[in-house]
Amino acid sequence: MAVWIFGRTRWLQRFKLRSSLQRWQYRRLRQFLRQARIRFQFYRNQAGPKSAHHFSPIPNGDPAGLLQDWPPINKAVMQAEFSALNAIGLDRQSALGIARRAEAERDFRPQLQSLTIGLSSGTSGKPGLFLVSPVERLTWAAVILARGLDSISLRQLLLPWLQPLRIALFLRANSNLYEGLGSRRLQFAWFDLLAEPQQLRERLQQFQPHILVAPASVLVWLSKESDGLLALRALRQIFNAAEVLPAADRLAIEKRFGVRPQEIYQCTEGLLGISCQSGNLHLNEDFIYFEKEWLDERRFHPVLTDFSRSSQAFIRYRLDDILEIDPRPCPCQTSRLRIKQVVGRADEVLYFQRSAARDSSGGPGAPGDASAWQPLFPDSVRQLMYSSAAVIRDYQITQYADRLVLQLDLPTTAQSDQVVARIRKDWQQRLKQLQLMCPPIVIQAWQAREPGAKQIRIRSLIKAVDRI
Numbered sequence: 001m002a003v004w005i006f007g008r009t010r011w012l013q014r015f016k017l018r019s020s021l022q023r024w025q026y027r028r029l030r031q032f033l034r035q036a037r038i039r040f041q042f043y044r045n046q047a048g049p050k051s052a053h054h055f056s057p058i059p060n061g062d063p064a065g066l067l068q069d070w071p072p073i074n075k076a077v078m079q080a081e082f083s084a085l086n087a088i089g090l091d092r093q094s095a096l097g098i099a100r101r102a103e104a105e106r107d108f109r110p111q112l113q114s115l116t117i118g119l120s121s122g123t124s125g126k127p128g129l130f131l132v133s134p135v136e137r138l139t140w141a142a143v144i145l146a147r148g149l150d151s152i153s154l155r156q157l158l159l160p161w162l163q164p165l166r167i168a169l170f171l172r173a174n175s176n177l178y179e180g181l182g183s184r185r186l187q188f189a190w191f192d193l194l195a196e197p198q199q200l201r202e203r204l205q206q207f208q209p210h211i212l213v214a215p216a217s218v219l220v221w222l223s224k225e226s227d228g229l230l231a232l233r234a235l236r237q238i239f240n241a242a243e244v245l246p247a248a249d250r251l252a253i254e255k256r257f258g259v260r261p262q263e264i265y266q267c268t269e270g271l272l273g274i275s276c277q278s279g280n281l282h283l284n285e286d287f288i289y290f291e292k293e294w295l296d297e298r299r300f301h302p303v304l305t306d307f308s309r310s311s312q313a314f315i316r317y318r319l320d321d322i323l324e325i326d327p328r329p330c331p332c333q334t335s336r337l338r339i340k341q342v343v344g345r346a347d348e349v350l351y352f353q354r355s356a357a358r359d360s361s362g363g364p365g366a367p368g369d370a371s372a373w374q375p376l377f378p379d380s381v382r383q384l385m386y387s388s389a390a391v392i393r394d395y396q397i398t399q400y401a402d403r404l405v406l407q408l409d410l411p412t413t414a415q416s417d418q419v420v421a422r423i424r425k426d427w428q429q430r431l432k433q434l435q436l437m438c439p440p441i442v443i444q445a446w447q448a449r450e451p452g453a454k455q456i457r458i459r460s461l462i463k464a465v466d467r468i
């Protein structure tokens with residue numbers, strides 16, 4: 001099964017034509033939705049999904065048409081209706097109990113009816129529960145390997161007289177998602193982010209991975225803190241998983257290890273995309289159908305329907321993530337959507353009010369009008385912070401309704417007064433250019449993150465209701 005998916009994904013289905021990808025999606029989606037209505041209690045009594053459309057004999061058509069009657073959901077609905085949205089009717093409390101016990105004991109083996117129960121770290125709000133079946137787990141591994149391995153790594157995996165391929169995974173929770181995937185040709189080593197940093201570094205040095213998979217913050221930490229202490233001689237590929245990797249950090253990692261980091265775009269909701277051999281991120285549209293909720297002409301919130309997943313229903317599921325599309329064709333020739341970057345999450349978008357100058361110039365949006373607030377996307381904020389003071393080791397920006405709070409991690413050698421003055425000035429100038437009002441900027445002392453905590457550099461606490 002896994003070998004078939006690996007072969008199909010790597011060699012058979014390149015989807016050079018958008019039309020053939022859409023035909024594939026249409027057929028798969030139609031079949032999946034027919035079963036979903038029976039499999040998941042949440043949809044059994046819904047009027048919409050019963051529409052005759054799903055039984056139409058038309059062999060191909062627009063996949064969006066199949067979904068129009070299905071209700072959009074999000075993380076809150078998924079957690080509230082957890083038992084109705086999983087295939088075995090498992091209730092949230094029991095699932096939470098199992099997942100929490102596994103987290104506390106750092107023993108991620110417990111399974112229920114062969115399903116793996118995982119708990120996502122949850123950057124905002126409650127942690128999310130997820131279920132994965134053995135087939136889904138193997139599909140996950142097969143797709144990552146088929147799409148992610150370069151030709152040398154692939155050769156090493158397939159040729160029995162070469163060393164097995166060693167993959168180091170730095171992950172917040174192991175869950176048995178990743179255990180039992182190893183084979184004679186493939187060795188996985190799991191590195192628990194809650195372990196002592198020194199211990200992690202020593203184990204990594206000993207393991208000598210060919211491939212390193214870790215969240216961006218860990219890759220940055222490894223590249224900065226381990227100079228002279230870590231020599232990864234066999235390292236050939238690096239993947240950033242589950243965090244936004246800013247361009248400046250990407251360069252630092254590449255400089256340190258001599259390997260350009262690739263992307264695995266994955267979250268609780270599944271494996272959404274992975275870099276191709278040309279180094280560009282593509283969405284896994286042959287497993288997931290993506291609708292787009294546009295924010296401007298390039299950026300959107302993905303609304304996903306995972307037609308390869310049967311343990312839990314992700315149907316018209318809206319993500320908080322913001323993706324930026326890259327309309328250029330990719331040298332790898334796939335027609336799967338090319339993503340320029342994962343810009344960030346909805347709560348990383350800062351909002352500023354238009355300045356009076358713009359209102360008097362006849363622009364729409366009088367004071368008090370909701371449209372008078374303008375978004376500043378996290379990629380612009382990261383760019384501003386980097387170009388303002390490259391000396392900053394790390395930072396955290398929190399926006400409140402009446403102020404912007406900045407925490408800066410500066411080396412002791414830095415002229416901190418000058419850096420702070422420069423950053424203030426750059427913020428004021430940038431917002432002025434955009435004809436936006438700059439709120440008071442408050443500088444606070446740097447507070448180090450908890451070990452293993454998710455990296456959150458930008459956060460807006462302004463709610464939509466405050467912007468009215």
Ligand SMILES: [Zn+2]
Pocket residue numbers: 276277278279280282330331332333334
């Ligand atoms: Zn490509």
